Amino acid sequence: MRFTAFAALLSHWRRKPLQLLTLVTGIALATALWSGVQAINAEARASYARAASVLEQGGLRQIVAKDGNGISIETYAKLRRWGWNVSPVIEGPYRFGSVRIKLIGIEPLSMPREEQINSITTASDLSGFLSARGLLVVSASTADKLRGNTVMKIKVSEQVPNDAAFLDIAAADQLLKANGKISRLVVAPKQRSDLEAIERLSPEVSLRETPDEPDVSRLTESFHLNLTAFGYLSFVVGLFIVYSAAGLTFEQRRGTFRTLRSLGISLPALTTMLLIELAALALLSGLLGVILGYFVASTLMPGVATTLRGLYGATVPGTLSIRPEWWLTGLLIALAGTAISSAQSLGRVWKLPILAAAQPQAWERVSKKSLIFQTVAGCSLLGLAMLLGIAGSGLVAGFGTLGCLLLGAALLLPGLLSIILVMVERVSRAALTQWFWADTRLQLPGLSLALMALLLALSANIGVGTMVSSFRLTFLGWLDQRLAAELYVTAKDENEAKRLREWLPKYSTSVLPIWNVEADVLGEQLQIFGVVDDPTYRDHWPLIVANHDAWDEVASGKGALINEQMWRRGDATFGATIPMPGNWDATVVGVYSDYGNPKGQVIIGIDSLVAHYPDVPKLRYGLRVAAEQVSNLRQRLVTEFGLTETAIIDQASLKRQSTAVFEQTFTVTGALNVLTLAVAGFAMFSSLLTLSSIRLPQLAPLWAMGVRRRDLALYEVVRTLALWLATFVTAIPVGLGLAWVLLEIVNVEAFGWRLPMTVFPLDWLWLGAVALLAALFSILVPARRLATITPAELLRIFADER
């Protein structure tokens, strides 16, 4: 009996395959983008954790030098003598020919077992590792790059991330010319209980506790939050399709529900059948969605990897691994999404009286009351967005503002369109024009979800587009100013650097050392740069706030410049005195823009840098020369001086590289933008197709009164375009609001820099043209169907009514 009833319920799909396709596609699309983004995030986070655990022994506490100059052998020996079970690490960047990698020199005998890499656990591994020739343990990809560039033996380990190599600490000391300065000490988990405190034994070092998450993980948090926000946006847009399709199927089966109940199927039994049907559909579509999401993620992953490397220096593989938990959450989100989208329809079935009159089109009628409620909710959310934007702080408040703004605008849209349509209808005189506007208003409830989805997608496109274009404009202008030197050279070692310092002044206007150390300033591990007193800086470096004699103060060694990130985060204020590593203080005399750098940065005078940090590597230089002398000097550097071609980079190439990294950073965002717009286009298409199938009774009388089918079809096209235009116009202020929130709140919180907002109306026109094309495409099938419908089908409307 129940099987027969269930079969009767399912027979609906045989008659309405297109509806089934819409529902399945809606759930699949909603799941696809969501799970795709989750897959990317999961892969990247797993990669950070792996890299941190392998490269930095991230699972253990570390001892670091307070002044950034490294830990002396004496300190290490003292700690060992006092019973501290610590293991030394010497690390730093190194160039093998043209291949630049990070060397991590470890002492395998004292390194805690938990942090040992698998490749050096046996005795033979160990002898190779400690051999005179030396052994580099690297990833397969790094091994390929290194072959032919080093005489050292190479061993491949899947544990080691790309562009890094493990080697014996003695070999690292030699290669990096560390002169016994230890970068950090890894503290073994097992220690004696009666140990003297580190600070008391050696005040020059400090104990760094195990971080809850890797450093890079914290830095990239905003990037992943951005992706997650897009994932949710696409999910919501997809759910609109599901809500619309589920609503229609439930409404069209009201008659069947009533009949089944009249024939003795209880309400709980009927609801259970519907739940089973929905769950099966959700699982099937969810599976399709997860597969689709995997392909989306696989396509986007190389771009994400490049972005993360370019922006944060994080090593993430460009490929995706299949994780069972990801499949499971994909299916669960498909189930949850379907449940949310169908809850209202299921609720209606629960309340449906057995003898209720059939209302095949009731689903599309939204009562004035609910429209008013929706409008009030929309206004409240916009108010909340304003409140959060003004009073809130933090990244979560920023994204909260974005969410409230988008959802509020979407909820407000149907009410706003309804008011506009009533006004236009009132001023219309011609019968068909009046009907056109009135009919558009009548269609609004059926189309409102698709229009809301379109508004969300368009606003996101305008908002993110404005943010990216504003960023691009500012960034390129900033690059032009900042990269003032015509050539940049990097010496292989200190000997070569010393020769360069003697040779270069003869052939260039100015030589600008680019020297820096990494040290703890105000509790953050950051870079301290030294600059010479040169007009280049005074003329070209853009300072956001500064004393009138800021460069003089820096040159004198008293003043320091900090980057915008440090200033915005409130780490240091303008005019404040900051304690510098090595027991000296500097006064903040200016703040400079430093786009693309997620960390804080300090600039001091070059003399001061060398005096306080004598071990600072002195390998890199910027050279000022007349433009016509650039190629000549470059050639001389290679032929006369003997520098390798790869050690020289000109300004144009550097700008090109920086711009490429910038463009790559937003490739993923752009792709997600397009995908969200495509999902919204599909939502529009499915809604119009659904409406077209139930609109014939409304259009047939007009045809009977002498309006041609092709004219009716044309009206449908014009209606879609009119609604598209209204939605697009609404999306512009919403998108600009979104851009403002992104630039003024989210970017400042996430990256620590604020950019001026610039509007790009031509970009809107381009987006408008794409959306117009999508709108035309969405109405093409329904309009063509209407234009070519046979009179017999239209006449059936009058007969069916009977």
Add this chain to the structure above:
Amino acid sequence: MSLSMSNIRKSYTTVEGTIEILKGVDLFVGASESVALTGESGSGKSTLLHLAGGLDHPDSGSVMMAGQALSGFSERERAKYRRKKVGLVFQQFNLIPSLNVAANMCFHAKLADRYDPAWQQILTARLGLEPYLTRYPEQLSGGQQQRVAIGRTLAARPPLILADEPTGNLDEATGDAVLDLILSLAKNAGSALLLVTHSSRLADRLDRKVVLQGGRIVE
């Protein structure tokens, strides 16, 4: 303006095969004449009405309106014919749900370029629709909706009114009142009326009665 249909044949293809609905029907409705078309369900009454209204094409035979054959009309001319020459009243009213009563009433007249506010006012009063002008179809009873549908047709002053069981959904008293209105207003407008009905009582009140049976006119 008279309607002349001669030797009309029409068949439909269904899952059970081809069914011939009309098997050579001849019908003439003179200007200002009212003709009742009766017959059993499935006898082809509505099909004949649709052919007269230019909504469908006959398989063979000719439909002439004021001496002009509909068979030679293009899609555009057929639409114009329906707009200017014909007024249709359906059993299910088929009002435009998005327009209020006033806009529904004048809709066809405006399409036909024959909108006359004074005539509409008279019709509104005669149909008793004055209190409902700002209401929407879904806010009216069946009888009220049918009165609006009749008002819409008569406001356009079409030379030919085709009514398909206009009182079929109404109780007897309301049905009688609606028919009275159609007859008197059609006479006033000088329109010919072809009315499909099952009721011989109603059919008797028209100038002439034609009975359709098995696809042929038998009376």
